[in-house]
Amino acid sequence: MKKVHLYTPIFLLIFLFNGLLYAQNSGPAFAEQNLVPNHKLAFDLQQNALDSLLMWQEQVVLHTDKTIAQPKDHLFFKAYILTGPQQVRVSPNNVLKVELLDAEGNLVRSQYHKIDDGTSEGSFEIPKKVKPGDYYFRAYTRWMLNYGPEHFTTKKIRIGEIEKTETFDNASKRVNFFPEGGQLVAGLTNRLAMASGNNTPVNGQIIDEQGNVVSSVKDYGIGIGSSIFVPRQGKRYFLRFFDGSKLPLPTVEDIGCSIQVNNLNEEYAQTRIEVSKELLNEDLYLKGQSRGVTYFTKKIDFDEKGVAEVDIPKEDTPSGLLHLTLVDSFDQVWAERPLYIERNELQIKVEPVEGATTEKGLKIKVTDNKGNPVKTELSLSLKAAPNGEMDDLKIFDSNIRNQRFINDLMVLAGQFSEVPLHAGKKELPDEIRYTFQNGLEFYGQAYDLNNSLLPNTKIQILISTEKEVLAKEVTTNSEGLFNLAGLQLDGEANMVFRTKGEDTKTKLVKVIPYEYEVPPMVTSTIEQQASLKKSKSRQFIPKKTAVSFKSDTGEDKIIALDEVTLVAKKELRKTSPSMYNIEPRHVVHQDPKRPKTIPELFLGVPGIQVVGLGGINPRLSLPRSSGVGPILWVLDGLPLVQSTNLVEIMNLVPQLDVERIEILYGPQAAIYGTRAAGGAILIYTRTGAETAEYIARKEALLNYEGFHKSIAFSEYSDTVSKKRKDNDLPKTLYWNPSLETDENGEVLVQFSLPDGYTSAAVELKTITQDGKQGYTKKALLP
Numbered sequence: 001m002k003k004v005h006l007y008t009p010i011f012l013l014i015f016l017f018n019g020l021l022y023a024q025n026s027g028p029a030f031a032e033q034n035l036v037p038n039h040k041l042a043f044d045l046q047q048n049a050l051d052s053l054l055m056w057q058e059q060v061v062l063h064t065d066k067t068i069a070q071p072k073d074h075l076f077f078k079a080y081i082l083t084g085p086q087q088v089r090v091s092p093n094n095v096l097k098v099e100l101l102d103a104e105g106n107l108v109r110s111q112y113h114k115i116d117d118g119t120s121e122g123s124f125e126i127p128k129k130v131k132p133g134d135y136y137f138r139a140y141t142r143w144m145l146n147y148g149p150e151h152f153t154t155k156k157i158r159i160g161e162i163e164k165t166e167t168f169d170n171a172s173k174r175v176n177f178f179p180e181g182g183q184l185v186a187g188l189t190n191r192l193a194m195a196s197g198n199n200t201p202v203n204g205q206i207i208d209e210q211g212n213v214v215s216s217v218k219d220y221g222i223g224i225g226s227s228i229f230v231p232r233q234g235k236r237y238f239l240r241f242f243d244g245s246k247l248p249l250p251t252v253e254d255i256g257c258s259i260q261v262n263n264l265n266e267e268y269a270q271t272r273i274e275v276s277k278e279l280l281n282e283d284l285y286l287k288g289q290s291r292g293v294t295y296f297t298k299k300i301d302f303d304e305k306g307v308a309e310v311d312i313p314k315e316d317t318p319s320g321l322l323h324l325t326l327v328d329s330f331d332q333v334w335a336e337r338p339l340y341i342e343r344n345e346l347q348i349k350v351e352p353v354e355g356a357t358t359e360k361g362l363k364i365k366v367t368d369n370k371g372n373p374v375k376t377e378l379s380l381s382l383k384a385a386p387n388g389e390m391d392d393l394k395i396f397d398s399n400i401r402n403q404r405f406i407n408d409l410m411v412l413a414g415q416f417s418e419v420p421l422h423a424g425k426k427e428l429p430d431e432i433r434y435t436f437q438n439g440l441e442f443y444g445q446a447y448d449l450n451n452s453l454l455p456n457t458k459i460q461i462l463i464s465t466e467k468e469v470l471a472k473e474v475t476t477n478s479e480g481l482f483n484l485a486g487l488q489l490d491g492e493a494n495m496v497f498r499t500k501g502e503d504t505k506t507k508l509v510k511v512i513p514y515e516y517e518v519p520p521m522v523t524s525t526i527e528q529q530a531s532l533k534k535s536k537s538r539q540f541i542p543k544k545t546a547v548s549f550k551s552d553t554g555e556d557k558i559i560a561l562d563e564v565t566l567v568a569k570k571e572l573r574k575t576s577p578s579m580y581n582i583e584p585r586h587v588v589h590q591d592p593k594r595p596k597t598i599p600e601l602f603l604g605v606p607g608i609q610v611v612g613l614g615g616i617n618p619r620l621s622l623p624r625s626s627g628v629g630p631i632l633w634v635l636d637g638l639p640l641v642q643s644t645n646l647v648e649i650m651n652l653v654p655q656l657d658v659e660r661i662e663i664l665y666g667p668q669a670a671i672y673g674t675r676a677a678g679g680a681i682l683i684y685t686r687t688g689a690e691t692a693e694y695i696a697r698k699e700a701l702l703n704y705e706g707f708h709k710s711i712a713f714s715e716y717s718d719t720v721s722k723k724r725k726d727n728d729l730p731k732t733l734y735w736n737p738s739l740e741t742d743e744n745g746e747v748l749v750q751f752s753l754p755d756g757y758t759s760a761a762v763e764l765k766t767i768t769q770d771g772k773q774g775y776t777k778k779a780l781l782p
Contacts, residue, residue: 132160373745629677
């Protein structure tokens with residue numbers, strides 16, 4: 001048996017980073033990127049598209065606090081954005097999009113989060129009305145769309161009650177088989193990985209057509225099993241469950257190759273290749289590809305038995321997914337196998353610490369491979385479960401070799417969510433279609449209130465958030481399209497659109513927003529792929545290319561939102577009913593024959609003072625009995641952002657359109673929560689029943705979701721999580737996405753186990769700016 005060492009990759013990494021790279025968050029066009037190098041780094045960026053796509057290829061590494069959740073639960077996450085062949089933690093983008101998709105790839109909810117220093121963190125609330133089942137959580141930048149959804153990291157999230165019992169018959173219907181080299185080959189040693197749904201045990205035996213036992217199946221307690229056996233030519237084989245039911249294995253090929261990998265060694269991936277005797281005289285080559293780049297091609301020399309061993313140095317390949325392919329001289333694929341290269345340059349040690357109180361403690365220490373302490377930032381998830389309820393604990397082991405073995409088996413079975421499993425062998429794209437993103441964007445098409453298009457028209461946009469008010473001006477093109485770029489808006493914002501006109505109706509502008517089309521979901525298992533092929537679009541939605549909005553934007557597809565979500569139509573009434581049928585403290589009616597200005601309408605209301613009446617900046621002062629805190633303005637039932645003031649109301653609502661104003665104090669305003677701690681002022685506009693001059697003003701008002709304002713885990717733990725029933729689900733005890741070690745590389749974490757919870761598990765991850773990674777998970781059993 002011949003053994004070779006594979007040292008020199010064929011791909012010359014002339015573009016490798018030699019140090020930490022900082023990039024300015026800029027530019028729609030790649031050539032416009034202003035790169036600021038570190039003083040230790042002399043980096044001459046190539047301007048052609050292929051070099052750019054190679055050097056700036058991004059990968060998102062996701063760490064979540066849980067994989068099992070309930071509706072209205074919060075999923076906490078930390079995202080590391082790694083760039084280039086050496087996977088340094090840096091990104092030229094400052095926008096990360098996170099999405100929750102159902103099993104068919106339909107979008108359930110999405111959010112935008114800021115990227116800072118190559119990382120992003122936040123919380124994601126699971127919608128209240130979702131059916132129990134498997135969902136998928138993924139994160140990506142716009143630049144990553146150039147490479148396709150195969151490169152997106154997608155984590156499976158179970159939402160709803162866990163199915164605790166299941167018959168073997170039901171389990172057998174969902175078992176998928178994954179031969180290590182892609183197929184079972186007669187006369188060769190084959191390892192077969194198996195994966196079932198919902199963590200159902202894979203217990204049983206491999207039998208032939210006559211019922212003879214060929215091999216046993218090893219179950220690893222997480223819905224994954226494996227077996228090693230040598231199939232015979234012309235035979236059929238089955239997986240037989242202990243209840244007697246059976247499932248056929250893939251067909252055995254007469255001629256072929258097998259690949260077996262031992263990934264336990266820190267320095268090498270030990271690979272054993274076996275071929276049928278008919279292929280002994282063929283020239284066969286082993287290729288290693290990662291993210292579309294071929295890192296090595298090695299001709300394989302077999303011994304007289306058709307066996308060869310190859311050691312793949314891990315230092316010559318980037319961390320992440322490496323796709324091994326065995327090809328002949330005509331590039332025909334004979335065997336293939338995914339391999340996860342995990343280089344833990346940083347070691348994370350976790351030791352339980354017993355305190356004098358009921359609290360438990362964890363002492364965490366981070367060192368490099370030489371044992372030197374490392375000051376770094378960790379993301380930490382600590383979760384607990386009732387006894388026997390957390391199947392994940394079966395793979396939480398402090399033994400790094402055991403972790404590598406399980407991870408490798410999960411990669412082989414298509415169940416490893418740390419990296420996108422389909423990205424290894426896909427070639428790089430040959431053009432840049434999506435640009436870097438340095439802020440949020442808004443695309444829209446403008447109409448007047450009679451639904452007539454507004455081409456080549458100047459549009460004024462007033463954007464209000466809780467902290468600021470912005471004014472923008474754009475000009476639509478010949479199709480009435482326009483876009484805003486570089487928006488840095490936190491939380492919900494209100495947008496009001498208007499243009500020049502003789503009266504209010506001709507001034508107001510209705511806008512249909514557009515957004516990027518949701519990329520298709522690429523998942524791992526055969527079952528999921530089949531379900532995606534069956535899914536169809538629920539409705540026809542018009543599409544436009546981004547170039548339609550701006551000539552230099554590119555060919556990225558965008559998709560129109562349903563206009564119904566923008567306009568809340570109401571039945572015409574002579575007078576609008578009060579919101580929630582609440583009896584207001586004070587009501588002021590407008591006299592349409594002798595209309596008053598909006599500030600004048602408040603004159604004479606007991607306790608309310610109008611300061612600066614007649615000036616350019618009037619303001620209201622409510623009595624102390626209204627409460628201490630902010631005042632909430634509500635226009636026709638739509639709460640405006642917290643920072644809205646009297647002047648903005650005057651600009652938004654002409655006095656002639658006011659029907660009445662209601663003032664709510666104390667308990668009356670409690671329906672709006674803390675936003676109305678200082679009272680609520682409700683403005684009702686005329687319905688049109690009295691006059692044909694009614695103006696649907698709300699059609700010019702649009703709610704826009706900026707960067708998501710995440711809830712802190714401490715606040716969630718103290719309030720939100722206590723209001724819901726756990727129903728025996730795993731519970732996150734502690735989450736910290738930015739846990740810092742001291743100069744000694746150490747940090748102490750304290751926690752308490754809730755009543756009824758007998759076991760816990762800790763998971764830690766760190767990635768430094770120069771790409772050094774550390775990861776560990778450990779069970780904390782009683």
